[in-house]
Amino acid sequence: MKTSNDLLTDKFGRTVRSLRISLTNRCNLDCIYCHSEGDEGSRNEMTVGIISDIVTTAAKFGVNKVKFSGGEPLVRKDFEEILRALPELKDVSVTTNGVLLKDRAYSLKEAGLDRVNVSLDTLDPEKYAYITHGRPENLNDVLEGINTAIDAGLTPVKINMVLLKGINENEIDDMLEFVRGHKGDLVLQIIQVMDFRDGAQYNLDAEEIEKKLERRADEIKMRKMHHRKSYIIDGAEVEFVRPIDNAEFCANCNRLRITADGKLKPCLLVNDNLIDFSNADPEDFPELLRASIERRIPFYTDSKERTIIEKRTIIGDK
Numbered sequence: 428m429k430t431s432n433d434l435l436t437d438k439f440g441r442t443v444r445s446l447r448i449s450l451t452n453r454c455n456l457d458c459i460y461c462h463s464e465g466d467e468g469s470r471n472e473m474t475v476g477i478i479s480d481i482v483t484t485a486a487k488f489g490v491n492k493v494k495f496s497g498g499e500p501l502v503r504k505d506f507e508e509i510l511r512a513l514p515e516l517k518d519v520s521v522t523t524n525g526v527l528l529k530d531r532a533y534s535l536k537e538a539g540l541d542r543v544n545v546s547l548d549t550l551d552p553e554k555y556a557y558i559t560h561g562r563p564e565n566l567n568d569v570l571e572g573i574n575t576a577i578d579a580g581l582t583p584v585k586i587n588m589v590l591l592k593g594i595n596e597n598e599i600d601d602m603l604e605f606v607r608g609h610k611g612d613l614v615l616q617i618i619q620v621m622d623f624r625d626g627a628q629y630n631l632d633a634e635e636i637e638k639k640l641e642r643r644a645d646e647i648k649m650r651k652m653h654h655r656k657s658y659i660i661d662g663a664e665v666e667f668v669r670p671i672d673n674a675e676f677c678a679n680c681n682r683l684r685i686t687a688d689g690k691l692k693p694c695l696l697v698n699d700n701l702i703d704f705s706n707a708d709p710e711d712f713p714e715l716l717r718a719s720i721e722r723r724i725p726f727y728t729d730s731k732e733r734t735i736i737e738k739r740t741i742i743g744d745k
């Protein structure tokens with residue numbers, strides 16, 4: 428049993444149980460809203476060894492989940508090697524655009540990946556190409572990737588749908604039907620778009636949409652992380668991610684981020700408080716992890732004053 432000294436608990440009582448690790452800032456798509464995990468875009472990438480060392484250290488402090496993201500994690504050819512170098516964990520997952528998934532799903536599973544989230548905002552090839560600046564045919568690659576991931580046992584596969592005003596807001600029921608068609612292997616995750624790149628112009632009233640789904644739900648569940656709710660509607664599960672101005676979401680944020688070039692990042696939306704461990708001695712990792720935890724502040728709070736201060740840091744006005 429770990430005591431409080433052995434855990435990574437911040438001064439707001441939030442215990443970090445999960446690492447969200449960006450593997451690269453490179454990507455084979457170019458989405459109109461991409462936040463790139465709030466990363467500033469360095470071309471440097473952590474080695475297999477340093478990823479293994481930082482996760483192993485964090486695991487000693489009670490971290491038992493790792494989510495890989497990016498950029499597009501599957502552009503890293505050594506992703507399987509990274510997975511094999513991890514310590515024993517409760518949950519290892521990746522979020523991917525799915526374009527390269529078909530050829531990797533089985534090898535990723537064999538290397539230790541538990542499950543996968545696949546970003547898919549629309550089932551319409553032309554809209555898909557518009558959103559991603561990719562080719563309409565890429566949509567087929569993604570659909571094949573999802574099917575192969577199910578076959579490989581990377582389940583439940585979550586389908587990440589970012590809600591975009593004027594583009595896909597009328598596709599929620601089609602997406603629910605798509606999820607239903609895969610008999611319990613898929614979960615739909617509807618995401619409120621955050622203000623990155625052109626994101627703001629596609630923002631819509633996500634709270635209203637969530638309320639409508641809630642009224643249709645046969646069952647409602649709530650996750651510990653972010654207190655995100657999920658709804659069962661005629662046999663399809665849909666989870667809602669609504670971070671903007673959501674104090675409850677931030678009050679229950681239990682993940683620490685790691686940038687592609689090896690920096691500890693306490694919050695998606697803040698970049699002036701990172702701690703670089705890329706050239707540090709692994710013996711110093713416990714101290715660096717604790718220092719990063721000290722810097723964790725909920726971004727959105729009920730106190731308007733703090734939100735305004737924090738919002739200033741996002742646009743670099745210190």
Ligand SMILES: Nc1nc2c(ncn2[C@@H]2O[C@H](COP(=O)(O)OP(=O)(O)OP(=O)(O)O)[C@@H](O)[C@H]2O)c(=O)[nH]1
Nearest residue numbers: 494496520522544585587616618668670680682695
């Ligand atoms: N603001 C904010 N958004 C987050 C955070 N974590 C995830 N998100 C957003 O939630 C959406 C879904 O993220 P995923 O990468 O699928 O991961 P997840 O849903 O958080 O993780 P699992 O449900 O455990 O697979 C993305 O749009 C993320 O940007 C967070 O800590 N803060």
Ligand SMILES: C[S@@+](CC[C@H](N)C(=O)[O-])C[C@H]1O[C@@H](n2cnc3c(N)ncnc32)[C@H](O)[C@@H]1O
Nearest residue numbers: 460461462497498499522523524546587620621
């Ligand atoms: C940054 S992507 C990286 C992983 C991978 N390339 C992908 O697209 O799945 C991680 C997740 O963040 C979501 N995302 C990106 N920009 C966003 C934004 N502005 N608001 C909300 N979610 C966003 C994506 O849809 C994806 O599900």
Ligand code: SF4
Nearest residue numbers: 454457458461498524
């Ligand atoms: S696929 Fe992922 S990382 Fe690439 S541009 Fe789209 S959201 Fe960003």
Ligand code: SF4
Nearest residue numbers: 677680694695725726
């Ligand atoms: S504090 Fe809020 S905005 Fe920042 S990473 Fe956590 S949930 Fe996201």
